[in-house]
Amino acid sequence: MFENVKELLKAHKGLKREVYLDIENSSMVPKEVVDAMLPYFNQRAYGNPTLTHKPGWEAFETIMESSQKIAAFLGCKTLEEVNFTPGETEANNLVLMGTALSMKDKGKKIVISGIEPLNVLHVADLLNKNGFTVLKIPVDGEGFINLEKLKEAVDKETILVSLSAVNHEIGTIQSVKEALEIVKDRNSETIFHVEASDAYGKIPFNVQDLNVDLATISSYKILGPRGIGALYVKEGVSVERILEGQIGTQKLWPGVENTPLIVGFAKASELAFQDFEENVTHMRRLRDKLIDGIIGKTSDVKLNGPEGNKRASDNVNISFLRCEGEALTIELSLNGVYVSSGSACTRRLLQPSHVLVAIGRKFVEAHGSILMKVTRCHTEEDIDYVLEVIPRAVKRIRGIVGSMEVK
């Protein structure tokens, strides 16, 4: 089957522009970040940071410097609060399973929302099958969690509350501070975790101001390399390891530290934060240009998630009615615009995006949804091109639907 891919790729030849907007699922790494990483593969710091030789000490120094930078951007008290993991999937697994292990004598209840990413939802389901009780807080039509329900859900048995600061699909900026106050008021011992992969570098986010216990961040979502993420663990908060082996500089994750990726993550963080205000303003301008360019000019479309300041600076999620999402992503790809869809068409299971269903979108609305994220590296011209391609692509796919009634 995979030989087919060559032909598929050939069909993309001669594109006049290519715009990659699928930052949710992977990202391009800018040259500055790649350049920063390269020496760490074979020129310096390629040793194991816990060993007593020069390349090892170089690695130790490099990892600590990188931790220090990220700790500063996050607002940590010490650099030890930054724990590198191979990504946000691993960090979130660590949060749920690791607190279940460390807190099991205090209670068996875990609270999450219904729109968390699968690396939280599926781990929660696993724990639910193994003696823990997981409560999922509902959200409103824009993806804001019901704080009354949160209050009701937390009690003396609750060991962990895990919520996203920004929803990964629809960009809803949750009121983390308010949620945390409610939770700690009900049970001061409950660990409060915030999934901040879509907040870090995109909205103001400071772990000390918020006073959260745990926070997950991800490298590729800020245009760093894939395969690296981090978990902030507030000093004194206990999370158990879920993997065992040789422990080195990273107390929560065994194995040899991946110094080049850690360097790339730190470099991507620097680039995101050195002109933070400017970057955010830029992303917001492109985001709104994209939203306004589609909502105003294409019929039968619906914005998923909130508008304006309640929405993350980079997120665009729009449902195109009478338009199946997978077909649309292929049509867009053939025209050099790379996005993803909440359609169920890539799986036999008929349920589309759980986030869109949770905010009350009908299945047909979810099937026609397109998720796009803009970055500081995108330009006005990129968005102009996307706005030129999308209406044409939607028109063609709707032409195949023809006279059928899609409800």
Next chain:
Amino acid sequence: MSRAPLPYNPKILELFRNPKNLGKMEDATVTAVAGNPSCGDMIIFYLKISDEDVIEKASFESYGCAANIATSSVVTEMIKGMKLEDAWKISWKSVVEAVGGLPSVKFHCGILAVGALRRAIRAYCKNKGVSPTWLSKEQTFEEKQALEEEELAEILSRRMKVEEEK
């Protein structure tokens, strides 16, 4: 919930870009729908059938993925000029073959296309008041699968409504 890579073959890509026999047929003898938009998968077939039970023209419309569009298109090509009896014998496997193979998660697209075709033929025979020997009394595998998908969509959307009301 898992995702699978979908390296569609050149034939599917070509049919996706330039589907054949696309569009509503005003003078169709019979039409049949299969699938449900809630599954992200629905097609309609239009057939023009002669008095001698030969399919003179076939066309389709589709709300679905590239595989859905390609399999529907290929079925309308396969059956053009065919006697109803021969069209009835087309299986989903032969449709998958005709599009040069499908990723296994997309087999249901081929199944749905044949389901819609058989429904159209069944409806035609019923309207005509005939029951030829080759027309099985029992629902065939493809028809049952189409029905199952539609029922599943109903169940899921009902469940969603119940959750909304909570």
